Amino acid sequence: MKPPARHRHDLIACHECDLLQRLPAEHLAGRVRCRRCGCVLDHGGHDPINPPLALGFTALILFVLSNSFPLLDFSLGGQHASTYLLAGIQQLYAQGAILLAGVVLFTTIIAPLLHISLLIYVFLPLSLGRRPPGFVAALRIMQAVLPWSMLEIFLLGVIVASVKLAERATIVAGPAAWSLAILVFVLAATTTQVHPGRLWDRIR
Ligand SMILES: [Zn+2]
Known part of the structure; x- marks a missing residue:
């Protein structure tokens, strides 16, 4: 035979x-x-295109929310203040911690945004039956940028700082803190749903 x-x-x-x-x-x-x-x-019969695309759009919405709403609300002696993700980076820069500001900007804004954008750039045309231009390069950059997306470490730092400051001021987590926490899980889920090997079968 x-x-x-x-x-x-x-x-x-x-x-x-x-x-x-x-x-x-x-x-x-x-x-x-x-x-x-x-x-x-x-992963066999699992759809390799629509779950990553859905997670990409979910991550984009959460990313926008995380950068539009306050991260933490402070109250001290009758005074109230809110802090935003980008404003915190600007503060670091203004205080002369330029390298640290750059690292935080890259790991909490640029790398996650690039990852989310490439996720949508690759999977949206694939879901419509088309191959995006620069497919291989986009997939490579998406995989390469992933280790630099460190929102979970940033969030851990925020929690530690909040616990330390809680003795002196009342601190309440803002909407951005919650959306960031969900975003960490959504981005982690995308890593389990992206199977580059299976995409080759679709674009050949
Ligand atoms: Zn093995």
Whole structure:
């Protein structure tokens, strides 16, 4: 009996142990695990385009909310003040902490926004059956920028600072703090939903 036709794109390298192996012909029906280490190589029948796109739009809305509303509200001796994400970075810059302001700007604004924009740029045309121009470069930049999106570390810093200041002032988390917290989870969810290997099947 003639063996089934095999194509080069059936080959997949395990991202954990580097074992090169072939995806089974019926892999679209279910999850495929590495033969050697057992990590998930392919998520099978899951839609690889619409969930990341939906998460991208959700993240965009949360990002806009996070930058439009107060992060924290302070009350001290009858005085009230609100702080915003961008205003905090401007304060750092004004106080001479230029490098720190740049790092915070990049990790909390530029990297997450670039990640979200590329997510929509790649997945919106794919959902309409078209390949976006610069698809490979966009996908590469999206993966490369991901480790620089550090909203969770920023949020942790805000919580620590709030706990320390709570002895002297009344601090209430503003709408931006809540939307940032949800955004952290949404961005984490996108990393589990983006499967570059499966996108090749759609754009060929
Ligand atoms: Zn493996």
